[in-house]
Amino acid sequence: MLLEMAKYNLNAIYTIITINDEQNSSIYVIGVGQGSLGLAQPESYANENALTKSYQQWMKDLAMTMTNVTSMIDDDVTSIFELEKKIAEFSWTIAEQIARQKDNVRTTVSNLSNTINSSIDFSNYLRRVYQSVNVTLNDTERVIVGELEYLKNVSNVISQYSSRTLQNYFIWRFMMTLIDYMPKRFRTTKQQFTQTLDGSASEEKRTLTCSSNVNSLMGFALSRLYIRKYFDENARNESLIMIENIRNTFIEMINQSNWMDSVSKTKAMAKARAIVENVSYPDYVASDNVTKLEKDYADYKFNSSYILNGLKIAHLAAKDNYRLLRQSVDRQTWTFPPTKIEAAYNPSLNSICIGSTMGHEITHGFDIMGRQYDQNGNIVPWWANETIDAYNKQTECFIQQYSNYTVPSVNRQVFLFRCI
Template sequence: MTPTKLLGRLVGIFVITTIVFIILYGVEKTRKTITTENRTLPLATTTDDVCFTPYCVKAANYLIESIDETVEPCEDFFHFACGTWIKNTRIPDDVSAQSPFNLLRTQLYYNVIDEADIEATGVDPILSLVNTELGGWPILQGSSWSSSTFDLSNLFLKLRKYAYNIIYRIGQSDLALGQKQYYANETNITIAYRQLIRELAMALGNDTSMIDQDVNDIFEFEKNISKYHWTDDEQRARYDETVRTTFNNLSLTFNTTFDFTDYVRRSYLLGNVTLQDTDVVAISEIEYLNNVSLILQRASPRTIQNYMVWRFILSRTSDMPQHIRIIRQRFDRIFRGTNTERPRTARCGSFVNRILGFAVSKLYIKKYFDENAFNESLEMINNIRDAFIEMLQGSTWMDVESKTKAIEKAKSIDQHIGYPDYLASDNNTKLDKDYAEYTFNSSYIRNILKLLEIFAKENFQLLRKPVDKKDWDEYSAPSVVNAFYDPSTNRISFPAGILQIPFFNKDAPKYLNYGGIGYVIGHEVTHGFDDTGRQFDKDGNRIPWWTEETIKKFNERKTCIINQYSNYTVTQIDMQADGNLTQGEDIADNGGLRGAFFAYQKWAANNKNVDKRLPGLQKYSSEQLFFINYAYNWCIKMTNAYAVNRLRIDVHSLDQFRVTGPTSNFDEFDRAFGCTPGQGNSRKDKCSVW
């Protein structure tokens, strides 16, 4: 299959008329001058050490348009580095926050789909599936819905066919509102959520005789489930409670009136996989599973049916006609702080990239990826890994045995950079095989449902596929703008999508690259030694490999990080951060910044007078610009709703704390900017794990 034919296959999936890729460094925005009316920047006495390449001019522009020199960097480095950017940035109506990182993601590709077809198709395909496969949605049928044919196991199974894990996985599933805190008290969000259920039901059906009671029952049912839902930090703290058993002993481990063993067995048959008695099963959140099973046992069939189908309907609102999406948007305005729906082009692009990432990547890398990125990234990875090993060697709290094993693990870290080799080949045999079933010629929504079926089946089939630690994971497709660490393979991954401005450019001074993608590399390396990663050895086995004394010292240092970040207040919404929730990412942020900086220092010592300064920013040293570019990548402007959601749900700290936290702990930052410990951006008692 040629790339043109491969693209044609993608086009057929969504009745797409055009796919146009827009890459940041392929988009030339109208440039502003280096100097601005309200700022006079010092000029160097000589231009010999100033970089005037097109890239340096571009980098100088975006940093000058971000820095606010009225703010003292030692007092508030985030607003020093991002203040002007924040003042001049408008949050688009369709998103709840804007940042350079988000801009990079949305500019990766753009496609146009047939909106007229979606409107013409309407909601009939969804309602047909609900009625013929799921047993109907009682809220639409009033008193005419009968529980005589209700079959809980069959309902779970039918939803699993379309990749839905509602209530159950082999562990807990998710909640519609994300976290249990949202259900604890009556708020504008819970009111809006019930209104969303009611309005969608009104829009999809005509019988309103029981709608109010059904809405309340759906909400109360989910509220009861939420009481037993484990938060992310609870899951992290109770990770040791995961039970591993064999499939034939599953019923002994999880003994409820609901036949969980039969459900799991029949689920895997959807992927033509027959479970053996000796297959190993890992069950998490058993306490949740037992309690929720009791809730299911006591609830009426109507309530269960209403809730399960409601969650399915909710997840598919974005694929329905505009009048349905408008209803959803009214809720999102309250819950997420967005004023309009995200463009269908962007949503479709995200979906295509998630489901068909490697096919999309084939086209992307052929046209846009710079091969120099691979070699330079590999060099940086090796330099930063060496810097991290030196940090390990300099550790005063690890005993010799644990330190030796930690160094062995760091040396053993594997890496994926850019894309798998087969995508660069003209031979498309592997892509043809991987996407053999991905041929569609129906309406948009029907094609979506078929994709979900394929996605579910492929997930089940993973159980019998041989494990190849060199394989690229589906979540790290080359076109993804992100980076990853996998503790089970001890591997870091940097897809091609993130190897671009402002994180990386082959023509950039190294202080910008090390402050950008270098920090990202250091962050992912450090994940191998955070509160979760440190539980896996160099081969990815989750076994004890540190001494108890070293674990104790690690936990003491980790506690310092937790307390530091828990004391941060988001003044915009007057809420405290949760250091327990974000501890793993905070450890990685702190270690990543240190590792990248030390690696850059070593590179600069061996390559004197190579890096030149940026025009208009000559007053800043290369080390200062390292930190400034690091901070720039976390500039953000957000709605209140977005900030609340991030604080409650995200394991990453809010972006301003990802700047102030690591820099305030770093002596080298103080030295670079002349800060005195005790100033706003310099802690006296610095926290350091690595």
């Protein structure tokens, strides 16, 4: 079941992924770590609440649409939720993952099983996952293990549950992930949960969902149609000038800061100058040569079945990621297509995609996460301890202020690491 989940890029319980080497961003390595949770955040499972009740009800309602044998559904749902709740107990929060990134363990494929020391043969598991896309792993292949304690504890947890409960859990997570691709009678089972989660009173119009999917999947091809017909090249040039002005102003702010030591200042300014900016669109999108676009979308062969297309999309995403292991890192890669209004900073590549907040994205290279990476995107402690202490003192007032904000409708506090 784990192999089947990995085949469709569904990281329940464990995550297997190809990532930039955090110590050498010019190469790809294998990453192994904790998987996702149905309710996303581990703290959501701490106490019974409206969200956990709605979540379990969704499981029951979906199961009822799929079988006429209903006598075991209540017991099965209870077992599934208890398993996931137990997994959540050992899951690291986002704040913990950030704070404990230095605890990542570097090992090799041949030593992985010994490193995790569980009943699961992780070395063989990795080999089979990558072999599914014709990538043969060597014994000395680098592996970065995150959340090692989670992997050890959860491997012991799942050994205590029946094969029925484990299979049901994987099926549930599979169905949950693909629910939006399914017919309406299945999708309606999710509505009450969605309303409890974020207040959405009704499902998004199907036309919007479908067009959004096309944009997410083939955004660069769509961008080509728009750019060649409507885009003003002057806007691109003006944006490039604007970001250079913002970069220079930011460097001047660093230089004038009174809380950074001189060595950290020099390195910070060098990093700011090294940021790769992705503005408007990559050149190949507007080019008369469509070779790259055709190559990128060569496997995108769909039919009239939306659910089967969804499965194919998930499978292609997994294949593309696993195959990265044998590819070179391209620092010019775009994280998002031009048709997606999004701003993003990639610490491993030290690059920014410009949406509408250019200056904001630059600052990500120097925040609590970004400051761990040097100008080449490698994890290197380049801030002096005295500067880190000064930074913490400077930000304490913001932490105190925003941590006191609560959203009454969901009875939750503002989450510091996402909001500041």
